[in-house]
Amino acid sequence: MNDLAYLMLRLVAGVSFFGHGLVRLPKLTAFSQWMTGSFSKSMLPQSLVTPFSYALxxxxxxxxxLLILGLFSQKAFITGVVVMLLLMLGTCLIENWEALPSQMIHALLLILLYQFMAANTFSLDHIIFKN
Incomplete structure (x- = not known):
């Protein structure tokens, strides 16, 4: 994979994750209330949903x-896939089928980035750790 193409893919994933977090952090309580409300009729207990809604x-x-900076990329990819798997499970449990394709695309992008990590030359990992 071309190193510049890899950088662009990593930035696409990074900006998406960053943007999702950035807009939710200032309204964390409202976001948590929305999420717990969305899961109120699911089989998941609120005691699991509430902490997840604050941590997400x-x-x-x-x-x-981390993805934008290219720092601790391997851990960021793996953690990102775990987050996406949890979101996908939750999405299935509340039957929000419209959200599932987007989550699957995010997970697949992270897996692709992980697979071709040797092309991660435009990154802080490459500078700091000489990968």
Whole structure:
């Protein structure tokens, strides 16, 4: 994979995660209330949904920042896929089928980036760790 194409794909994923977290962080309580409301009729207990709803924007913002910078990329890709798997499971449990394709695309993009990580030359990882 071309190193510049890899950078562009990493930035696409990073900006998406970063943007999701950035807009949710200032309204964290409202976001949590919306999410717990969305899951109120699901089989998941509120005791799981509430902490996840507060952690999700922080995770999105952090993963996005790391992806944009190309720092700790391998961990960011893996963590991002785990977040997407949890979101996909939740989406299925509340039967929000419209959101599933977007989540799958995010997960697939992260997996693709992980697969071709040797092309991650335009990154802080490459500068700091000489990968």
């Amino acid at each position: 924007p922080i995770a999105e913002f952090t993963i996005g920042t």
